[in-house]
Amino acid sequence: MxxxxxxxxxxxxxxxxxxxxxxxxxxxxxxxxxxxxxxxxxxxxxxxxxxxxxxxxxxxxxxxxxxxxxxxxxxxxxxxxxxxxxxxxxxxxxxxxxxxxxxxxxxxxxxxxxxxxxxxxxxxxxxxxxxxxEDASRCKYEGGLSVDFEKKEVQLNGESISLTPKELGLLILLAGHPHRLFTKQELYEHIWGQADLEGNSTVTVHVKSLRGKLKDNKRDSRFIQTVWGSGYRFIGDQTT
The missing domain is CATH 3.40.50.2300 (Response regulator)
Incomplete structure (x- = not known):
C-alpha cells in the first residue's frame, strides 16, 4: 500500500x-x-x-x-x-x-x-x-572525528561525544556543507529557527562549547574555522 x-x-x-x-x-x-x-x-x-x-x-x-x-x-x-x-x-x-x-x-x-x-x-x-x-551517511575526518549524519551521532577517537541539540545542529549543518561560509545570522536563523539579528553572541557561545568538546583549538583549528567578521566554516579533511 x-x-x-x-x-x-x-x-x-x-x-x-x-x-x-x-x-x-x-x-x-x-x-x-x-x-x-x-x-x-x-x-x-x-x-x-x-x-x-x-x-x-x-x-x-x-x-x-x-x-x-x-x-x-x-x-x-x-x-x-x-x-x-x-x-x-x-x-x-x-x-x-x-x-x-x-x-x-x-x-x-x-x-x-x-x-x-x-x-x-x-x-x-x-x-x-x-x-x-545510506553509504555516505557516516563521514570520518583527520583528527579522529566521525559524524553519522543519518543517526546524528558524533565520535572523537572512537568515543561518543555528548552534544546538546544546538551543538549537534551546528556541527551537522557545518560539516554537511564543508568549506561553505555561514554567517552567524544564518546559523542562528537555521538552528534556532528565528529571524533575529541579535543572535550573534548566542552562536559564538555555542560554537565555543562545541569546539571544546571536539578538542578543536581555535587558533589552529582542524574542524571549525572562524572567518573574522563573517562567520564560520567546516574545514575537516575527510578520510576513507
Whole structure:
C-alpha cells in the first residue's frame, strides 16, 4: 500500500491557505499548514515531509529564507506560490533552492498537476540514489572525528561525544556543507529557527562549547574555522 504524501503548506493568507489545504486533502494528501516562515521551519524540522509549498511574503521569516534553510538539509521538492510576477523574484526563488514557481492566482488543477510531476521525479531520485545516500551517511575526518549524519551521532577517537541539540545542529549543518561560509545570522536563523539579528553572541557561545568538546583549538583549528567578521566554516579533511 502506497504511503500518503505529506505536504507542508506555508501560507499566511487564511483564505488562500484554507482553500489550498482543503483541496489537497480532498486529493488524498496529508497537509500541515503553517502561517509564518518561522512556524513553517519549526514544522519542517519536527517531522518529515515529501514536498513543501511556500509563499514568499511571510511574516517573521520570508519565503526566500525558508527555502534556503530547507534546502540546506533536504532535497524534497520546493514549490513557491507567490503574487509576485517579476522575473527577479522568480530567479531569486529558484536560486535559493526552489524547484518551481507558480504565480497567484493559480488554478487548483494546475497546482495538483505540478505536485504530481515533482513527486514523480523525487521518488525516482530516491530510488536511484538511496543506497549511495545510506553509504555516505557516516563521514570520518583527520583528527579522529566521525559524524553519522543519518543517526546524528558524533565520535572523537572512537568515543561518543555528548552534544546538546544546538551543538549537534551546528556541527551537522557545518560539516554537511564543508568549506561553505555561514554567517552567524544564518546559523542562528537555521538552528534556532528565528529571524533575529541579535543572535550573534548566542552562536559564538555555542560554537565555543562545541569546539571544546571536539578538542578543536581555535587558533589552529582542524574542524571549525572562524572567518573574522563573517562567520564560520567546516574545514575537516575527510578520510576513507
Amino acid at each position: 502506497a504511503s500518503v504524501t505529506k505536504v507542508l503548506l506555508v501560507e499566511d493568507d487564511p483564505e488562500i491557505g484554507r482553500i489550498v489545504r482543503d483541496h489537497l486533502q480532498r486529493e488524498g494528501y496529508a497537509v500541515t499548514w503553517a502561517s509564518s516562515g518561522v512556524e513553517g521551519w519549526e514544522d519542517f524540522q519536527a517531522q518529515p515531509f515529501d514536498i513543501a509549498l511556500i509563499d514568499l511574503m511571510l511574516p517573521e521569516m520570508d519565503g526566500f529564507a525558508l527555502c534556503k534553510h530547507v534546502r540546506l538539509t533536504s532535497d524534497v521538492p520546493l514549490l513557491i506560490m507567490s503574487a509576485r510576477h517579476e522575473d527577479e523574484a522568480k530567479v531569486r526563488g529558484l536560486g535559493v533552492g526552489a524547484d518551481d514557481y507558480v504565480t497567484k492566482p493559480f488554478s487548483l488543477t494546475e497546482l495538483s498537476a505540478r505536485i504530481t510531476s515533482h513527486m514523480r521525479r523525487y521518488r525516482r531520485f530516491l530510488q536511484k540514489d538511496g543506497e549511495a545516500v
